[in-house]
Amino acid sequence: MSATQPQTDSVGIILAAGHGSRMRSRIAKPLHTAAGKELIRYPVDLLTECGIQTIVVVASPDNHPEIAALLGDRVHYAIQPAAKGTADAVACGLGALRSVPELVMVTAADTPLVRVKSTRRMLDEHVSRPDRRMTILTAPDFFGPDLGHIERADPGDTDAAGPVSAIVEAADRESDPGRPAEVNTGVYCFNGPWLAENVGRIPVSASGETYLTSLAEMGNKAGDDVVAAPFAWADEAMGVNDRQQLSAVATVLQDRINSHWMLEGVTIIDSATTYIDADVTIGMDTVIQPNTMLSGQTVIGEGCEIGPNSVIRDSTVADRCSIVASTIEESTVHTDVSIGPYSHLRPESVIERGVHLGNYVEVKNSRIGSSTAAGHFCYLGDADIGAGVNVGAGTITCNYDGVAKHQTTVGEGAFIGSDTMLIAPVTVGEGALTGAGSVVTRDVPPAGRVAGVPARLLSSSNEE
Secondary structure, eight states: OOTTSOEEEEEEEEEOOOOOGGGOOSSOGGGOEETTEETTHHHHHHHHHTTEEEEEEEEOTTTHHHHHHHHGGGSEEEEOSSOOOHHHHHHHHHHTSSSOOSEEEEEETTOTTOOHHHHHHHHHHHHTOTTEEEEEEEEESSSOTTSOEEEESSTTOOSSOEEEEEEEOGGGOOSOOSSOOEEEEEEEEEEHHHHHHHGGGOOOOTTSOOOTTHHHHHHHHTTOEEEEEOOSOGGGGOOOSSHHHHHHHHHHHHHHHHHHHHHTTOEESOGGGEEEOTTOEEOTTOEEOSSEEEETTOEEOTTOEEOSSOEEESOEEOTTOEEOSOEEESOEEOTTOEEOSSOEEOSSOEEOTTOEEEEEEEEESOEEOTTOEEEEEEEEESEEEOTTOEEOTTOEEEOBOSSOBOOEEEOTTOEEOTTOEEESSEEEOTTOEEOTTOEEOSOBOTTOEEETTTTEEEEOTTOO
């Protein structure tokens, strides 16, 4: 059976009930983010990519509502009423199932660096041995000095999966081994019936908790097949217990993300100052300049130049766009658009093909039609601007009357003179013109010309 295929009769259990007191936060630890993605989402995605069809998140009574609001029906939930250790948490997870599955994978909510490749290899190793009871994913101890060390029945057997005699927790180690140790990453595969039979037999520690790691020694003493699989890289053992570790993990994730996109054909000028969230997508031949942040569900097309000093959040930018020193939030930018420097698209803005927005242009909840240009110092809010419009410097849509927001509509081919104030609700017809400094309080007919304060109609298409 291959781990790349869906695993029938399998369950993944994610341990997410810990209090995370060292985070010193009112936010539950599984909901803290690294590379723009909540910690709990990393193991959910990991198990899904490994073909595990049923996932149970073990939460606490305190954090369950927030976790459930985030993950919804992607997973099932079990509640661990009190923090009585990892073994008790797994027992709670098993208790939420109608029947015991043949295969159980267990991982934690605070280890986002575990790679799919490593867990697939561990899973393949586990399912290839019908008599296997427990397989532990391990890594070299370069980043996890507080993790449990693997003790093997044959201490020299570290090149391949081999029998394990115990997992010794950091607090219980009597001496430094004098060499990089093999550590437990907290990711396991179990024979489901064996796990269900033995998890309740784990002795209670001095702290009053029961630890899942005790199963390694228990299984070894009983002659069961318990194996360590040293398939993980050293950084995969890094977990999150405090803000410093959260920062360290985020740095590793960012390096992985940037490396991935460079291998996919994206040029990143300075990786150290480029921040790309885990859910961002970028097309090939796009260039990311320094001091740029792409966050949330952002999609960047091909052949774009983004930055320097740009922030794009939860937005779509199509092909061949240039975004220089500007901020885009929850908006859509079509092809061949140039924006910036120092412009701002606020949420629900749509910028159509070939638009140019220059210095200090702010757009909010508006559609800007194709080939329209607003080169300097404009505010366009709650507006529908047609194609081919020239928006002069200093133009403002006065959309708020102190009580409600109102709409401004500008027809195709209109010319809006510099420093025009468009007092919404108002419509400027196709091909119309406003003189510099106009305060437009009434609709302007198609091809009409207005000027003054308030603007007066000078001529219209109806005049002979």
